[in-house]
Amino acid sequence: MRERRKSSGWALAVSCMLALAASGCSSGGNPAADSGTGGKSTADSGGANGKPLQMQIFGGLYNEMPDMNNAFWSEWQKRLNVKLDANWVPSGDVITKLDLILSSGDIPEVIAYPNQGLTVSMINAVRNGAFWDLTPFLGDMSQYPNLKNNTPPNWQKFLAVDGKTYALPRSRSLIDNTVNIRKDWLDKLNIPVPTTLDEYRSALKAIANGDPDGNGKKDTMGIVGINEGVSPFEAGFGAFAPHYDSDGGLIWHELTDEYTSLVEYFRGMYAEGSLPKEYATMKRTQMEEAIGTGKAATYIRSTRYQYDFELQAKKVQPDAKIMALPPLKGPGGYAADLSTGVNGGIFISKKVPEAKVKQMLAYFEATASQEMTDFGYSGVEGVHYKVVDGQKVPTDLSVKEVNTTSLGAGVFAYVKWGKVDNPGAPKEYIEQKRKEVADYEKVGVYNIFTWLISDKWVDIWPKYSNEWESMKTKAIVGQISMDEYKAYVSKLNNMPEFKQAYKEFAKAYSYYK
Secondary structure (H helix, E strand, C coil): HHHHHHHHHHHHHHHHHHHHHHCCCCCEEEHHHCCCCCCCCCCHHHHHHHHCCCEEEEHHHCCCCCCCCHHHHHHHHHHCCEEEEEEEEEEEEEEEEEEEHHHHHHCCEEEEEECCCCCCCCHHHHCCCCCCCCCCHHHEEEEHHHHHHHEEEEEEHHHCCCCCCCCEEECCECEEEEEEEEEEHHHHHHCCCCCCCHHHHHHHHHHHCCCCCCCCCCCCEEEECCCCCCCCHHHCCCCCCCCCCCCCCEHHHHHHHHHHHHHHHHHHHHHCCCCCHHHHHCCHHHHHHHHCCCCHHHCCEEECHHHHHHHHHCCCCCCCCEEEEECCCECCECCCEEEECEEEEEECCCCCCCHHHHHHHHHHHHHCCHHHHHHHHHCCCCCCCEEEECCEEHHHEEEECCCCHHCCCCCCCCCCCCCHHHHHHHHHHHHHHHHHHHHHHHHHHHHHHCCCHHHHHHHHHHHHHHHHHHHHHHHHHCCCCHHHHHHHHHHHCHHHHHHHHHHHHHHHHHCCC
């Protein structure tokens, strides 16, 4: 009954707020004057009539395809007086699909962009007028107290394009990806828990060649997923620190000497059998299958996934245990990268009428409230969790319905452990995982290129990125020598257009120091 009363009162507040947003009493044509305040959203074209806001949204799918009429989503839409037409795309395909959508011009009303740094195609779409400039709507943020007070600091800086705000933040925790490993395999093979990147490499070599699953075959992979992203390792090798060329230009992190050293590190791991032969062509579903079926020791994703992968592995290996390693010491720092707290942004298509933009902003303002954030991470009391001794204990339904995908339709308040805690995990597991990753925030670093923009880079990098990716792969698998790879990188860095881009990066970075 408590949840029902809370839900009813919340929905009433939302309806009132959206009615204000929809009424649109214009003040001198400034859309900021009527952008709605701290509640939720109602109505598609005439919010004052109490009908649910109809909203298309494109976002990433990180779990099983949800039933939008299940207990979680039904309550979400009821509380916010909204009807979502969601297009959830598997996370491994979401950027490719988004590029196709942007090129077609048939853009959904809302794009929940999933990554910290904008792709070149996304930046170009913004500049070509595909999305609303939200700057005049938001104004001084006084009409949006949740967006102003509950979200990560400096989110507008991290999402800005040409100094303007085109997106609302997808608030996430600073600690996100952490290097993990099968702890039970370390124990079985008498391998100490690694504390450095060199020790980690040695541990993977021993695992990949040590038959930890006992099936008598050399079929265990050390690490999968380095073709998706290697941000913790970049941090450990120092590639995220600012590196300047002789002209004072800020070198792209993947073309630094430090990143080249990381390529050599992976080359060694490949030669030792720690990387699967097909690593470069593996899809995300294959990587998830490898870690979830006990075929891989490491797959780096958001820390909260470690519980899900462990549960899957236990079905075939009952003793499976995945631990987050402490920040591993590397030659250039620790293998610990931090999110800006802004894991992508929520963009509103320019095809949406101005009046509806205001209703949508009211909806997203409401999703940044603490109440909706608690709901987003925990679900409905009595359905997705029970309170036992003051603690939320998840039900079996929670694992299925309250997950990463269920965070895809809102802004949410900043939650320190949001990318660490798994809502389906028991209290003891969550507490242990927090201990394992606590030091990441102390020694972690940011990738500054997630928010720096260079016009020249946007123009030239698409012409070379695939070629560079191919050369990197060839270097890792031994098809070319490291000297050949270094010569290729040097050639790029000395091209006039690259030097110009680096000067633009340096100028952009000077504003954020």
